[in-house]
Amino acid sequence: MKFLMWVFKIVFILTLFHLFSSSLSLGQELRSSTSTDCCGGGWEGVECDPATGRWDETHCWYNPIELFKSHKIAATFLDDNSLQGYIPSGLGHLSSLQTLSLGRIICQGQIPSIVASIYMKGVLSPTLGDLHFLETMIISGMKHIAGTIPLSFSNLTRLQQLILDDNSLQGYIPSGLGHLSSLQTLSLGGNHLSGQIPSIIGNFKNLQQLSLAGNLLKGPIPTAFKNLVDLQSLDLSHNLLSGLVPDSLGQLQNLTYLDLSSNQLSGQIPISLCNLLKLSFLSLDHNQMTGRIPSQIGKLKALTSLSLSFNKLTGQIPESIAGLPNLWNLSLSRNDLLDPLPIAFSKGLPSLLSIDLSYNNFNLGTVPEWLRTRELSDVNLAGCKLRGTLPNFTRPDSLSSIDLSDNAFTGGVSNFFARMSSLQKAKISNNQLKSDIAGIKLSDGISSLDLHSNQLFGSLSRILSNKTSKFLEAIDVSNNQLSGNIPEFIDGLNLKVLNLGSNKIAGQIPTSISNLDKLEMLDISRNQITGTIPISLGSLVKLQWLDLSINKISGKIPDSLLGIEALRHANFRANRLCGEIPQGRPYNIFPAAAYAHNLCLCGKPLPTCKGKKQEKLGQ
Ligand SMILES: *[C@@H]1O[C@H](CO)[C@@H](O)[C@H](O)[C@H]1NC(C)=O
Numbered sequence: 041m042k043f044l045m046w047v048f049k050i051v052f053i054l055t056l057f058h059l060f061s062s063s064l065s066l067g068q069e070l071r072s073s074t075s076t077d078c079c080g081g082g083w084e085g086v087e088c089d090p091a092t093g094r095w096d097e098t099h100c101w102y103n104p105i106e107l108f109k110s111h112k113i114a115a116t117f118l119d120d121n122s123l124q125g126y127i128p129s130g131l132g133h134l135s136s137l138q139t140l141s142l143g144r145i146i147c148q149g150q151i152p153s154i155v156a157s158i159y160m161k162g163v164l165s166p167t168l169g170d171l172h173f174l175e176t177m178i179i180s181g182m183k184h185i186a187g188t189i190p191l192s193f194s195n196l197t198r199l200q201q202l203i204l205d206d207n208s209l210q211g212y213i214p215s216g217l218g219h220l221s222s223l224q225t226l227s228l229g230g231n232h233l234s235g236q237i238p239s240i241i242g243n244f245k246n247l248q249q250l251s252l253a254g255n256l257l258k259g260p261i262p263t264a265f266k267n268l269v270d271l272q273s274l275d276l277s278h279n280l281l282s283g284l285v286p287d288s289l290g291q292l293q294n295l296t297y298l299d300l301s302s303n304q305l306s307g308q309i310p311i312s313l314c315n316l317l318k319l320s321f322l323s324l325d326h327n328q329m330t331g332r333i334p335s336q337i338g339k340l341k342a343l344t345s346l347s348l349s350f351n352k353l354t355g356q357i358p359e360s361i362a363g364l365p366n367l368w369n370l371s372l373s374r375n376d377l378l379d380p381l382p383i384a385f386s387k388g389l390p391s392l393l394s395i396d397l398s399y400n401n402f403n404l405g406t407v408p409e410w411l412r413t414r415e416l417s418d419v420n421l422a423g424c425k426l427r428g429t430l431p432n433f434t435r436p437d438s439l440s441s442i443d444l445s446d447n448a449f450t451g452g453v454s455n456f457f458a459r460m461s462s463l464q465k466a467k468i469s470n471n472q473l474k475s476d477i478a479g480i481k482l483s484d485g486i487s488s489l490d491l492h493s494n495q496l497f498g499s500l501s502r503i504l505s506n507k508t509s510k511f512l513e514a515i516d517v518s519n520n521q522l523s524g525n526i527p528e529f530i531d532g533l534n535l536k537v538l539n540l541g542s543n544k545i546a547g548q549i550p551t552s553i554s555n556l557d558k559l560e561m562l563d564i565s566r567n568q569i570t571g572t573i574p575i576s577l578g579s580l581v582k583l584q585w586l587d588l589s590i591n592k593i594s595g596k597i598p599d600s601l602l603g604i605e606a607l608r609h610a611n612f613r614a615n616r617l618c619g620e621i622p623q624g625r626p627y628n629i630f631p632a633a634a635y636a637h638n639l640c641l642c643g644k645p646l647p648t649c650k651g652k653k654q655e656k657l658g659q
C-alpha cells in the first residue's frame with residue numbers, strides 16, 4: 041500500500057510555453073531533477089517511502105533551489121545551510137510564465153520536524169505583476185509570507201486562478217483586482233486580510249470559486265455578488281461580516297456550495313436562497329440569524345448538508361425538510377426551535393446519517409422512534425429534555441458518536457453501549473444515571489467518553505485497565521460516586537484527558553501514572569487520595585492542567601514537576617503537603633491560593649522557607 045508518508049511541497053510548477061533562452065533549460069532541469077527516486081510524483085509533490093521514512097533532500101527540493109541560484113534568478117532565494125527561502129523577486133523576469141505554484145502540502149503521517157519548521161518567508165514581490173502571461177498563481181500554506189497583495193497584480197489580466205490561501209497576508213483586498221476579468225478561481229482564505237469585501241469582485245463574470253474564508257473582513261456581503269452568475273462555490277466563513285444575507289444571492293443559480301458560517305450576519309434566512317436548486321452544502325451556523333426556517337427550504341432537493349446551528353432561529357422545523365432526498369447532515373443545535381418535530385421525519389430524510397438537535401427549546405421526553413430505529417452515525421440530542429431510561433437504539437452498530445448529555449435520564453448504563461461496536465465518542469454527562477461503572481462495556485475503538493455529573497458508583501479498574509483501548513484519548517467521570525483506587529497504568533496508552541474529580545476515590549496516585557506520557561489534563565481533585573505525589577509525575581511533559589486539590593496528599597511537591605514545561609494551571613490546595621514549593625516557573629508564580637490550606641508549604645509564592653529543618657519535615 042502506498043500512501044504519502046509526508047509531502048512537503050515547494051512545488052515549482054513552471055510551465056513555460058513562450059520561452060526565453062535560459063528559462064527553457066530551467067524548466068527542463070527542474071523537471072529532470074525532481075522526477076527521480078522518492079520524488080517520482082514529479083511536479084505535484086514529493087512522495088516518500090513510508091517503510092524507510094526517508095526523504096531525499098538532494099532530489100526532493102534542495103536541487104530545484106540550487107537551480108534557481110545557478111540561474112541567478114534569485115540570489116536571495118536561499119542561503120546554503122538553511123532550508124528557508126524568500127520568494128525570488130527575480131521571478132518577475134520570467135515574463136512568459138503561465139503557471140506559478142509555490143505551495144506546501146502536508147499529507148498523512150509524520151512530518152519530520154526539520155521539514156515541519158520550513159517555511160518560505162518574505163512578501164509577495166510587486167514584480168510578480170510583470171508575469172503578463174500568467175494564468176495560474178498558487179502560493180499557499182506559507183505562514184511566514186506576509187505583507188499585502190501587491191497592487192501590481194491588477195496587471196495579471198490573463199490570470200484564471202489566483203490562490204493565495206493560508207499565508208499571513210494583511211491589508212485590504214486591492215480593488216484593482218477587479219481588472220482580472222478572466223478569473224475563475226479567487227481564493228484568499230486563511231490570511232489576515234481586513235477591511236470590507238470590495239464590490240468590484242462582482243465584476244468577475246467568469247468566477248466559479250470564491251473563498252475569502254478565515255480572514256478579518258467586515259461590513260456587508262456586497263450585493264454586487266449577484267453578477268457572479270457562474271459562481272459554483274462561495275465561502276465567506278470565519279470573518280466578521282455583518283448585515284443581512286443579501287436576497288440577491290438567490291440569483292446565483294449555479295451555486296452548489298455556500299458557507300457563510302461564523303460571521304455576525306443577522307436578519308432572516310432569505311427565501312430567495314431556496315431557489316438555488318443545485319445547492320448541495322449550506323452553512324449559516326454561528327451567526328445571529330432570526331426568524332423561522334423558511335418552509336421553501338424543501339425545494340433544495342440537492343442539499344446534502346444543512347447547518348443552521350448557533351443562531352437565534354425560532355418556530356418549528358418545517359415539515360418540508362423531511363422531503364430532502366439527499367440530506368445526510370442536519371445540524372440545528374443552539375437555536376430557539378420548538379416542538380413538535382416534523383411528523384414527516386418518521387418517513388422522510390432517506391439519506392440521513394448525522395443529526396444535531398441539541399440545546400433548543402425541545403421538550404422531547406423520549407427519543408423519537410424514527411431516530412432510534414434508523415441507521416445513523418452521529419446523534420446529538422443534548423439538552424432536549426429527555427427522560428426515563430436510556431433509549432434502545434435498534435441499529436447500534438452504525439453509531440460512531442452519540443451525545444445525550446444535559447437531559448434527565450435515570451436508571452442504568454450497563455447495556456447501553458454493549459452493541460455499539462463502532463462507537464468513538466460518547467457523552468451522557470449531566471443526567472441522573474445510577475450504575476456500577478465496572479459493568480459498562482465499551483467498544484474497542486472508543487476515543488472519548490464523558491459521563492461526568494451522574495450517580496455512577498464502583499471502581500474504575502475495569503474501564504481503566506491493561507485492556508483499556510489504545511484509542512481512548514479522553515475520559516471524564518468527574519462528579520460521580522466512584523470509589524476504589526486509581527488503577528495502575530500500562531505503557532502505550534494514549535490518554536490526553538483524565539478527569540476523576542469529585543468522587544470518593546482513595547489510595548495513592550500510582551507511580552505508573554508516568555506511563556500516560558500523552559496526558560495534557562489530569563484532575564483528581566475532591567477525592568480521598570492519600571500518600572505522596574510520585575516523582576514520576578514530573579515526566580508527563582505534555583501536561584497543561586493539573587488539579588490535585590482537596591485530597592489528603594502529604595509530603596513535598598517534588599522538584600521533578602519543574603520538568604513539566606507546558607503546565608499552565610496547577611492546584612495543590614487543601615491537602616497535607618509540606619516543604620518548599622518547587623522554586624521555578626511556573627510553580628513560583630501561580631497564585632498563592634493554589635497552595636493554600638496545606639500543612640506547611642513554603643517558598644514563593646508563599647513566604648520563604650525557614651530553613652532545612654522544615655524541608656526535612658516534608659519528606
Ligand atoms: C502595470 O503595467 C504597466 C506597464 O508595464 C505599468 O506601467 C504599471 O505601473 C503597472 N501597474 C501596476 C499597478 O503596477
Ligand SMILES: *[C@@H]1O[C@H](CO)[C@@H](O)[C@H](O)[C@H]1NC(C)=O
Nearest residue numbers: 268269270271291292293294
Ligand atoms: C451555469 O452552468 C451552466 C453549465 O454548467 C452554464 O451553461 C451556465 O452558463 C452557467 N450559468 C448560469 C447563470 O446558469
Ligand SMILES: *[C@@H]1O[C@H](CO)[C@@H](O)[C@H](O)[C@H]1NC(C)=O
Nearest residue numbers: 323345347369370371394418
Ligand atoms: C455536519 O455539519 C456540521 C456543521 O457544519 C459539522 O460540524 C459536522 O462535522 C458535520 N458532521 C459530519 C459527520 O461531518
Ligand SMILES: *[C@@H]1O[C@H](CO)[C@@H](O)[C@H](O)[C@H]1NC(C)=O
Nearest residue numbers: 429430431432433434435455
Ligand atoms: C432493546 O432492543 C433489543 C433488540 O431489539 C431487545 O432485545 C431488547 O429487549 C430491548 N431492550 C429494551 C430495554 O427495550
Ligand SMILES: *[C@@H]1O[C@H](CO)[C@@H](O)[C@H](O)[C@H]1NC(C)=O
Nearest residue numbers: 501505506507508527528530
Ligand atoms: C492484566 O491484568 C490482569 C489482572 O490485573 C492480569 O491477570 C493479566 O495478566 C494482565 N494482562 C496483561 C496483558 O498484562
